[in-house]
Amino acid sequence: MKKFMNTAETMVAESVEGFVRAHEAFVVFGAERKCIRRRHLTSGKVALISGGGAGHEPMHIGFVGQGMLDAACVGHIFTSPTPSQIMAAIEEADTGAGCLLVVKNYDGDLMNFEMAIEMAGDRHSLDMIVVSDDIETSRTGEGRGRRGVAGTLIIEKILGAAAERGMPLAELKQLGEGLNTRIRSMGVALNGVTVPQTERTTFALGPDEMEMGVGIHGEPGHARQPFAAADAIIMRLCETIIADIAVTPGARALLFVNGLGGTPPAELYLAYSGARRFIEGKAIPIERSLVGTYVTSLDMQGLSITLALLTDEEITLWDAPVATAALRWP
Structure with missing residues (x-):
């Protein structure tokens, strides 16, 4: 295994150090480097906090900044941050209006975030939204149901904009829960993930195989299928997504094609073209788009498609200014 690293044990710490130094206009380390927070916090605004294992960059640290997250915690590769890290983020980010x-x-994420809320709840007003946009896990009957994957970005962006406008904690939670029911994602991979600590690939594929329904921790999907042309692959993903989401008349759709780490932009845009053509062929107009590598699984050669059905208010919140390392507009 060849990777640009010194040791597997120090890789995450050195990477996060580089991230903060490269984007110091947006972020700083929290106390004892347990979290990363916005350089300039807004007093009296509900703080939005997220986090997860390393290996998904730029999620979540790349989304810390104005109009999105106030703080984020990074665990070891594919491992939840600890309750201590999450509590540190709460202490750093709460300016008086509480934290979502x-x-x-x-x-692992649920257990540690719930534990942090229990431990810090006597000093802070706290609540939690659980993102579960991934289609495929619900078919296996394992764990707590659908995983949270690329749709997390959409929820963080819209909630971040709403928080900037002064929306209180209870309303932010209600907005996030409503969004979660109208966002669906599905991924496909052409190879497994090489994890630095083990130097092993999470799953192996033959030269003419692909894995449908993969997760962002290198998990295999629900089916190993023969490799096909791009349009056929994209059609399978989109068919599954549309069958699993309630499309109402007048829906305003956001289409997000996300690279999982090892897929070049040319292939992502090709996939976007096919996905948009297919979805609009189902009389679902695409009004907003995002294409790029935002929610990764280390070096996985793959992509995911996310479809979000948004209200007029949510479209406005998506369009609102954002200034983070990974996402910036206007």
Whole structure:
């Protein structure tokens, strides 16, 4: 295994150090480097906090900044941050209006974020939204149900904009829970993930195979299928997504094509073109788009497609200014 690293044990710490130094206009380390927070916090605004294992960059640290997250915690590769890290983020980010924690639906993340809320709840007003946009886990009957994957970005962006406008904690939670029911994602991979600590690939594929329904921790999907042309692959993903989401008349759709770490931009845009053509062929107009590598699984050669059905208010919040290391507009 060849990677640009010194040791597997120090890789995450050295990477996060580089991130903070490269983006010091947006972020700083919290106390004892337990979290990363916005350089300039807004007093009296509900703080939005998230986090997860390393290996998914730029999520979540790349989304810390104006109009999105106020703080994020990074665990070891594919491992939840500790309750101590999450509590440190709460202490750093809460400026008086409380904190909403955005948590992906994985057992380790849920356990540690829930523990941090229990331990810090006597000093802070806290609540949590659990993101579960991934389609495929619900088919296996394992764990707590659908995983939180690329749709997490959409929820963090919209909630971040709403928090900037002064929305209180209870309303932010309600907004996030409503969004979660109208966002669905599914991924496909052409190879497994090489984890630095083990130097092993999480799953192996033959030269003419692909894995449908993969997760962002290098998990295999629900089916190993023969490799196909791009349009056929994208059609399978989109068909599954549309069958699993309730499309109502007048829905305003956001289409997000996300690279999982090892897929070049040319292939992502090709996939976007096919996905948009297919979805609009189902009379679902695409009004907003995002294409790029934002929620990764280390070096996985793969992509995910996310479809979000948004209200007029949510479209406005998506369009609102954002200034983070990974996401910036206008």
